[in-house]
Amino acid sequence: MDDAWPAYYDALAGREPRPLLARAMTVTGPPSADDHAVDLGCGDGTEAAALAAAGWRVLAVDGSADGVRRTRALLEALVAEGRVEPHRVEARRAELSAVDLPASRLVLSCFALPFADDLAAAWAGARGALVPGGVLAVTIFGDRDDWTGEPGVTTVTRAQLEEMLDGLEVLELDEAEEDRPTALGVAKHWHTYEVLALRPPR
Ligand SMILES: C[S@@+](CC[C@H](N)C(=O)[O-])C[C@H]1O[C@@H](n2cnc3c(N)ncnc32)[C@H](O)[C@@H]1O
Structure with missing residues (x-):
């Protein structure tokens, strides 16, 4: 894992949460006190x-x-404002395909799983963390994305994605292609899948 990401964070400084998160929280409804959410x-x-x-x-x-x-700075600010209890939030440095996750009612991952060392393992970890009725909300890259074949990037075909989703109830599977610069201003063809899926409630 290198640390080439600070320039990306700076370019998007002050951004709003991804719209996928709001849609996922519409599906889950408000959390109960012990409900875990993971952001990969x-x-x-x-x-x-x-x-x-x-x-x-x-x-x-x-x-x-x-x-x-x-992330810790944002979470600590919420704690300092008295809006969040410190034991309820954790930011952990870890490889996406080798992290132990709590049983979660929401697993979110925006534009990150394609960079996992092992997408299949990271996907299995994300799925495995879902409690019955839990929601998986992810954005990953399709095989026509310009970064297909780049070292450290895994993209998937629609058929592969559908196989990865087998056994889940797919609520949304939005596929998009567009030519748009990256956050750092580099021209790129984007091919993305945005997925909202539910682990069946038993
Ligand atoms: C494109 S950014 C997306 C960040 C954020 N989710 C968003 O929507 O803006 C990808 C993130 O994945 C992290 N990342 C990339 N490869 C990773 C890996 N193998 N293990 C853990 N994190 C990784 C990067 O550090 C970066 O923060």
Whole structure:
């Protein structure tokens, strides 16, 4: 895991939480006191802080020391404001495909799983963390994305994704392609899948 991400966080400084998070929380409804949410590849911590502010117990995971530092700062600010109890939030530096996750009612991962050392293992970990009725909310890259074949990036075909989702109830599977610069201003063809899926409630 290198730490090439601070420039990305800086470019997106002050951003709003990803819209996928709000849609996921519409599906889950408000958390009960013990409900865990995990953010895999939390980056600067924007979504982790929004989850904590919404009352979830939060584990935010990222491989970037800088990302974890930024996430901790956002979570500690919520604690300092008296909005969140400190034992209910954690930002942990870890590899996405080798992290122990709590049983969770929401597993979120935006634009991060394609960078896991082992996407299949990270996906299995994310799915395995879901409690019955839990929600998986992810954005990953499709095989026509410009980064397909780049070292350290795993993209998937639609058929592969559908296989990865087998056994879950798919609520949304939005596929998008567009030419748009990256956060750092580099021209790119994006091919993304945004998924909301539910582990059947038994
Ligand atoms: C494109 S950023 C997305 C950050 C945030 N989720 C967002 O939506 O802006 C990808 C994040 O995944 C993290 N990441 C990349 N590869 C990783 C790995 N193998 N293990 C853990 N985290 C990783 C990076 O540090 C970075 O914060």
